[in-house]
Amino acid sequence: MVNKSIDCVFCENKSVCFNELTPQELSEINKNKVEISYKKDETIIKQNSFASNIFFIKKGLVKIYLESKDRDLIIEIGGKSKMLGLTSLNHTKYYKFSVVAIEDVVLCQINIEIINKIMLTNQYFNNQVISNLNTTIEKILNKLFCISHKQLQGRLADALICFSDEIYNNNKFTLGVSRKDLADITNMATENVVRILKEFNDKKIIKLAGKNIEIINYVELKKLSS
Amino acid sequence: MVNKSIDCVFCENKSVCFNELTPQELSEINKNKVEISYKKDETIIKQNSFASNIFFIKKGLVKIYLESKDRDLIIEIGGKSKMLGLTSLNHTKYYKFSVVAIEDVVLCQINIEIINKIMLTNQYFNNQVISNLNTTIEKILNKLFCISHKQLQGRLADALICFSDEIYNNNKFTLGVSRKDLADITNMATENVVRILKEFNDKKIIKLAGKNIEIINYVELKKLSS
DNA sequence: ATTTTTTATTGATATATATCAATTTTTTTT
DNA sequence: AAAAAAAATTGATATATATCAATAAAAAAT
Numbered sequence: 001m002v003n004k005s006i007d008c009v010f011c012e013n014k015s016v017c018f019n020e021l022t023p024q025e026l027s028e029i030n031k032n033k034v035e036i037s038y039k040k041d042e043t044i045i046k047q048n049s050f051a052s053n054i055f056f057i058k059k060g061l062v063k064i065y066l067e068s069k070d071r072d073l074i075i076e077i078g079g080k081s082k083m084l085g086l087t088s089l090n091h092t093k094y095y096k097f098s099v100v101a102i103e104d105v106v107l108c109q110i111n112i113e114i115i116n117k118i119m120l121t122n123q124y125f126n127n128q129v130i131s132n133l134n135t136t137i138e139k140i141l142n143k144l145f146c147i148s149h150k151q152l153q154g155r156l157a158d159a160l161i162c163f164s165d166e167i168y169n170n171n172k173f174t175l176g177v178s179r180k181d182l183a184d185i186t187n188m189a190t191e192n193v194v195r196i197l198k199e200f201n202d203k204k205i206i207k208l209a210g211k212n213i214e215i216i217n218y219v220e221l222k223k224l225s226s
Numbered sequence: 227m228v229n230k231s232i233d234c235v236f237c238e239n240k241s242v243c244f245n246e247l248t249p250q251e252l253s254e255i256n257k258n259k260v261e262i263s264y265k266k267d268e269t270i271i272k273q274n275s276f277a278s279n280i281f282f283i284k285k286g287l288v289k290i291y292l293e294s295k296d297r298d299l300i301i302e303i304g305g306k307s308k309m310l311g312l313t314s315l316n317h318t319k320y321y322k323f324s325v326v327a328i329e330d331v332v333l334c335q336i337n338i339e340i341i342n343k344i345m346l347t348n349q350y351f352n353n354q355v356i357s358n359l360n361t362t363i364e365k366i367l368n369k370l371f372c373i374s375h376k377q378l379q380g381r382l383a384d385a386l387i388c389f390s391d392e393i394y395n396n397n398k399f400t401l402g403v404s405r406k407d408l409a410d411i412t413n414m415a416t417e418n419v420v421r422i423l424k425e426f427n428d429k430k431i432i433k434l435a436g437k438n439i440e441i442i443n444y445v446e447l448k449k450l451s452s
Numbered sequence: 453a454t455t456t457t458t459t460a461t462t463g464a465t466a467t468a469t470a471t472c473a474a475t476t477t478t479t480t481t482t
Numbered sequence: 483a484a485a486a487a488a489a490a491t492t493g494a495t496a497t498a499t500a501t502c503a504a505t506a507a508a509a510a511a512t
Contacts, residue, residue: 066371073374075367087360090353096364120349127316133359137313138322140366141301145292148299148373148413152499179460187374189500194461210460210508378469405490415470420491436478436490 008033008108013058015081017132020124032114038101044084045099051088053109057081060105061167061176065184067098074185076139077102077167077177086132090116102176147187150225155186156196157224160206164215172214234259234334239284241307243358246350258340264327270310271325277314279335283307286331287393287402291410293324300411302365303328303393303403312358314338328402373413376451381412382422383450386432390441398440 008014008030009023018026035058038044044055047067057080064084065074075097078084084099089112119126146158159182164171175182179197183190201208205217205224215221234240234256235249244252261284264270270281273293283306290310291300301323304310310325315338345352372384385408390397401408405423409416427434431443431450441447 066367068371068375071375073371075370087363089360090356096367119352123346126345126352130316130356130359133356133363134313134315137359137363137366140363140370141292141322144301144366144370144373145294145299147370149294149297190459191461191501192499198461416489417471417491418469424491 006035011058013080015056015083015128017083017125017128021118021122025118025122025125029110029114029118033108033110035106035108038105038107040101040103042101042105043098044101044105044107045095045097047096047098048094051085051093051095052112053085054089054112054115055084055099056108056110057084058106058108060101060103060107062099062105063102063177063181064097064099066096072184073187074181075143077163077185079167083132085112086129087136088112089129102181152186152188152192152196153199153224154226155188156182156193156200157221159185160200160213160215161218161221161225163213164218171218172212175211175213232261237284239306241282241309241354243309243351243354247344247348251344251348251351255336255340255344259334259336261332261334264331264333266327266329268327268331269324270327270331270333271321271323273322273324274320277311277319277321278338279311280315280338280341281310281325282334282336283310284332284334286327286329286333288325288331289328289403289407290323290325292322298410299413300407301369303389303411305393309358311338312355313362315342315355328407378412378414378418378422379425379450380452381414382408382419382426383447385411386426386439386441387444387447387451389439390444397444398438401437401439 008018008026018029021029038060044062057078059080062078062082062084063074064076064078065072078099085095088095115129119129146155150158163173163175167173177185179193180190182193186193197206197208200206200221203217203220205215205220207214207216234244234252244255247255264286270288283304285306288304288308288310289300290302290304291298304325311321314321341355345355372381376384389399389401393399403411405419406416408419412419423432423434426432426447429443429446431441431446433440433442
């Protein structure tokens with residue numbers, strides 16, 4: 001759904017990326033962007049489709065994941081200020097991942113050509129993009145390490161800490177994803193997610209009521225994670 | 227060991243990154259680079275050390291890996307033209323990985339400030355750097371998928387294909403790494419590397435003689451990988 | 453409000469993979 | 483060349499984790 005979008009110049013939700021743009025550059029982006037709303041469960045990016053746009057999330061959460069025949073792997077849960085599609089900059093024609101809204105989402109879509117053009121003229125913006133790519137690399141390496149070196153308890157502890165510290169910014173939250181999604185985040189069987197959540201609940205590390213989770217013993221969770 | 231290094235302008239080993247530099251830019255790099263030789267097993271980059279240089283490999287192979295208490299995870303075997311340290315550009319102060327020579331290596335070391343400076347003045351170079359970062363992201367995602375979704379046979383098949391197609395460019399090669407390293411590449415136990423290599427040998431998929439490996443049935447290897 | 457469908461939960465079992473221990477081979481050092 | 487150290491190999495066993503099957507609970511559709 002296309003929104004009546006506000007002018008980028010006055011937008012309150014701008015990423016730090018856009019902070020140092022000149023009024024002309026902002027206006028150029030404004031002319032070449034569309035704001036779109038997605039309902040929960042709608043697909044935003046489909047893996048292997050042509051990559052011609054960069055997405056900038058203004059509101060809501062998305063899951064970014066790799067699709068395969070048997071099983072998905074969720075790379076990241078992204079929220080406000082997350083940029084999607086930078087990995088296709090100057091490089092690959094296709095998106096290498098899928099993105100689906102796990103809440104109602106509002107985002108701005110900007111043509112990749114415009115982004116490229118502004119990177120040429122604005123060095124601050126260029127640096128921000130590179131910074132963004134490097135953060136992505138760090139996050140994926142972290143995930144690679146987590147999945148390859150930690151056991152189930154540690155992986156799930158990591159995921160819970162991430163939801164608390166980075167996604168909901170609250171030790172008490174209502175999980176926006178299913179047990180199956182938690183399994184795709186931590187690369188384990190759904191049944192084991194259920195079992196380990198229960199185990200954490202029994203050990204009074206978390207307080208569990210369906211999708212409502214409260215982290216009670218953060219220290220213990222951190223210990224499990226390492 | 228510091229070498230008497232040749233002028234970048236005449237260097238035959240330049241990466242495509244440097245292709246479109248002006249003579250002035252090349253000369254600037256030349257003035258601010260050192261060429262160094264490392265012997266097999268020498269450490270080139272130590273994880274968590276200050277990142278102030280970019281490395282460009284001219285000769286030899288390195289292993290790039292994440293260190294941890296119990297176990298290493300080899301991210302990539304890099305060879306000629308591989309750039310190291312770009313992930314620290316404008317971003318993190320520290321190297322997030324270690325790099326060790328697995329053959330005698332010759333590389334050029336360039337101060338990160340110079341790289342940053344040339345990125346500002348040369349748009350082609352800037353794009354090459356971004357391209358390089360995106361390739362890194364793709365590779366790590368691929369590895370993440372491989373380690374999380376494939377069984378031992380598939381993971382080892384992947385590694386062998388990589389050695390053949392990308393590292394040695396030959397279906398017959400002398401492995402420069404130990405069984406333990408193969409285990410750290412594929413995230414499995416060393417004993418299982420040995421067992422599965424033998425299994426492949428018995429099934430006439432490869433011909434195995436210590437470190438000498440010949441891929442006989444490439445098609446079957448590809449099948450195992452998927 | 454009732455039915456249908458999807459998701460979550462639980463226990464029992466199977467299986468892939470790691471670990472352990474012992475031996476052999478290869479490499480390095482003396 | 484001999485001795486010592488490191489790496490590779492092999493088989494037996496343990497264990498973490500997935501799979502299967504059955505039920506319960508929650509959500510969606512009628």
